[in-house]
Amino acid sequence: MSNTSSFAVERHPTPVAASERATLLENPGFGQLFTDHMVTMRWSEDAGWHDGKVSARKPIEMDPATAVLHYAQEIFEGMKAYRIEEGGSALFRPDRNAARFRSSARRLAMPELPDELFLEAIELLVETDADWIPPGEGAALYLRPFMFASEVFLGVRPAKEYLFVVIASSVGAYFKGGAAPISLWVSHDYNRAGPGGTGAAKCGGNYAASLLPHGQALSNGCDQVCFLDAATHEYIEELGGMNLFFVMEDGSLVTPPLTDTILEGITRDSLIQLARDAGHEVREEPYAFAQWMEDAQSGRCTETFACGTAAVVTPVGTVKSEKGTFTVGDGAKAGPTTVKLHQTLERIQRGESNDAHGWVKRLGES
Structure with missing residues (x-):
């Protein structure tokens, strides 16, 4: 200053x-x-x-x-x-x-x-x-x-x-119990945002719209709600307040591409860079819910995690919807890629490791 x-x-x-x-x-x-x-x-x-x-x-x-x-x-x-x-x-x-x-x-x-x-x-x-x-x-x-x-x-x-x-x-930690996997309810009835709306803005109305389906998630024994695209209800977008990543068996990562219905997460952007730094291919591309279910059941999708400022990185274990229930990995613990990226990001945030990208602003410095 x-x-x-x-x-x-x-x-x-x-x-x-x-x-x-x-x-x-x-x-x-x-x-x-x-x-x-x-x-x-x-x-x-x-x-x-x-x-x-x-x-x-x-x-x-x-x-x-x-x-x-x-x-x-x-x-x-x-x-x-x-x-x-x-x-x-x-x-x-x-x-x-x-x-x-x-x-x-x-x-x-x-x-x-x-x-x-x-x-x-x-x-x-x-x-x-x-x-x-x-x-x-x-x-x-x-x-x-x-x-x-x-x-x-x-x-x-x-x-x-x-x-x-x-x-x-x-x-303290956003989710009590640390990095234990959370469960998701995939909503087929409600949308977080629609094309041309305010989905890419961080405004209270977007969060208000997510509260009813979040209650639906809780009533189904889940921690968070996952939203699909408003146009087709086929493609995964984001949670009520977090972006999603999917880790494939070949080590590559997939995350939904940014549109005017998805908030541009700063944690999301940082994790993409850190994953690429570590040698992972990261693809920003549409990913259908049906494909996610199939990939998780076949073992092609080995890990899923959500990310955001409050929770940082949170593994996903169980996924429920009107179309069925499935688990990602063994469903009981965070996968190795999730753990590694979480640790790498937090160590940078807390000044405990090399800040190669100049992301950390130490207060009092010019």
Whole structure:
């Protein structure tokens, strides 16, 4: 960051005591424990981006006619700050989050936050609340930048005022029990997104659309829901919040190609590069559900894993749908390719191995 900040810093007058914080960080869970501070910045048609500040985390007051409550102009990102072995903290590919945030804003007719402001806000919050980064395997500081239409009006048009906010949450592993394989329910009735829609944007509406089929997955004894393409209901797209990879018996990997119905995952992109670095062929191509079932049953598909910022890499063991149930591999443990890629990625994220691609941003460095 430059010496001239776009954000005023107002420290919390009564932050959580160090002893209490240490106790809380022993078992932070996921998405329930929040840090002392938040970052905010406003945009208006007349003034542009202004009033940036770091301040005590507190509720946001909203008029009942605030536009986001009626027309759902809202976007967000998910990213993590990691505790580095030799001290300090680091972010993983934050520039990609900044770019995706702009892309999401563009799709929802919202103002694009310049990358430098996005990154400055993230870094400021991590540096201010660095003591909230928990120790331990799988632990991190989960960062949630988001923006919503804050203008008070009723009418179908893009708002003229927006609020950008960053909050942070101390988190443990996303799935309790570590790398145990999860089970998937493949939905043949519901779609996450359709062509020309908002599937490639990271907005709340996409996740709201996934909640009913996610409940269907839970009622069928599964952990997550897998969506197929809206046009034919034949081809695999993604889970409610994670991309999918399929490992074949020849060592090659297949992952669905990016379209305007699939979110461009930063973890996905990183794993493609790491797999190729390790000598694996990676094909971004359509993969049908029927083919997946056949390949898993024949042994041609030996591993399947999901990936995303929150869970990082998660093996898939059992797959259920109205068309039958099957297992991938032995269904009880992660396969060797899944384990290797997971370990390689996490070691880079935590500054424990060579960062050949320059993905890690150590805070305090230029």
